[in-house]
Amino acid sequence: MFSLRDAKCGQTVKVVKLHGEGALKRRIMDMGITRGCEIYIRKVAPLGDPIQINVRGYELSLRKSAAEMIEIQKSS
Template sequence: MRTLNECKPKETITVVRLHGSGALKRRIMDMGITKGVEIHVRKVAPLGDPMELNVRGYELSLRKGDAEMIEVA
């Protein structure tokens, strides 16, 4: 499986699983990123950090380190 940080701009993917634990996993879930949700990758910064995403109808910027914990299909 691949992770969110490997996705390219203008790609729409579905979350399969969240890795990690504790407060970090909870923070990602509080942002609306949960199993089964669709994410549209709008832009990726030149060095890959951060990523601009469209999740559940709102814009979200996510760091590369956090995106590595999100397994997608």
């Protein structure tokens, strides 16, 4: 089982499930990260956290601690 935290820059991954609960989870989903959607990992901030991803055609940044809640599978 992989989380978004394990993904490498330049990879495109598919969201399998969202873990956690409450405000943070809702916020992540409101921003368009939902089951089945594709995420492209753009980059990591110069100090190693947060990360920048492309989801549903726009750029989003989130901390690694939040990325950990997003379970993914690597797309081909």
